[in-house]
Amino acid sequence: MAEKAAGGGVQSVERVFELLELITDAGGEVSLSELSSSTDLPLPTIHRLLRTLVAKGYARQLPNRRYALGPRLIRLGEGANKQLGALARPQLKNLVDSLGETSNMAVLDSDMVIYIAQVPSPHSMRMFTEVGRRAHTHDTGVGKAILAQLSNDAVRSIVGRAGMPTPTDRSLKNIDELLAELELIRERGYSVDEQEQELGVRCFAMAVPDAPTPSAISVSGPVSRVDERFAEKAVPLLREAVQSIAAELNLKA
Structure with a gap:
């Protein structure tokens, strides 16, 4: 027994x-x-x-x-990610309907983030990130939002194992820069990918509070459209979205 x-x-x-x-x-x-x-x-x-x-x-x-x-955990993880992405999709769609830019959800998967859901922008010029794509944490909006929920020691461990490649000249280049950025994210409650992953693309992201696995959602688009005025509207909507997702997750628990 x-x-x-x-x-x-x-x-x-x-x-x-x-x-x-x-x-x-x-x-x-x-x-x-x-x-x-x-x-x-x-x-x-x-x-x-x-x-x-x-x-x-x-x-x-x-x-x-x-x-x-x-390897048997992979199938379980893929199934859980699909369910989490499906749960969040209505909130991602609301963001796209309100803001007109692509919305994504990603989770921490070992030392990287993996995108598990996306609702694309209706614009012809938009940001494309495939569901299932893995990316580093230090140069993505969702990654930095997730890292800001962790301790500095945990961040050092993740970055130490994954490295800090610099896709653009705007990418963070060392752990001290990253830790300073994460402190700012903790203070204001959201992260910004300032053309760090791709030149010409800006992203605002926010972590889902109390998620069973570290998660975040984002809105991304060309810097010509995703500017300070856009942020004033996007940040409150992101906050509403992550709170709704968190509430839904608690109901499912």
Whole structure:
């Protein structure tokens, strides 16, 4: 019979998810000793749970004996992303109807962001970002909005593993610049991609509060249309949208 956890759940299930989250937080790969130092679980329990996860394909042991996330999680993640994107799509459409520019939703996936939903602008000249595309966090509006929800240590770890390429001459070039930018984002509540991903394109983004996985939505378009006047209208609408998505997520929980 499975042990009951303090909150009424099943203890062994809670422990499995704790291990998976620890592996994820470590960048998708971790040693047994690193897991042991990050949790109060006894080492034999960790080893037993990992063996089960490996056997089921939800974890894998690498040749160097470290443990990584397994391929069966991909299908679960893709399904969850589709559901989250479908849930957010009405809010993205409202943004496009009100602002006339492309709206996207992205989530943090390991050390990158992945776009999971989009409603395109009706304009012929617009920003194109394919659903399923992965991008760095430091040079995208959604990425910076997500990073601003994390601790500086977590940001350093993500950027240390993913690197900081500079697609344009406006891209942030080092961790100090990024941390200063994130502090500004925390103060004002939204991020701006100031032609950092693509010259001629500006993006305003905002994180979804209390989302089960770090998430953000954005509106993007040519700098000729997406200007300060646009921001005055877009920021309150983004705030309404993320609050509506957060409320919907809480109802589904």
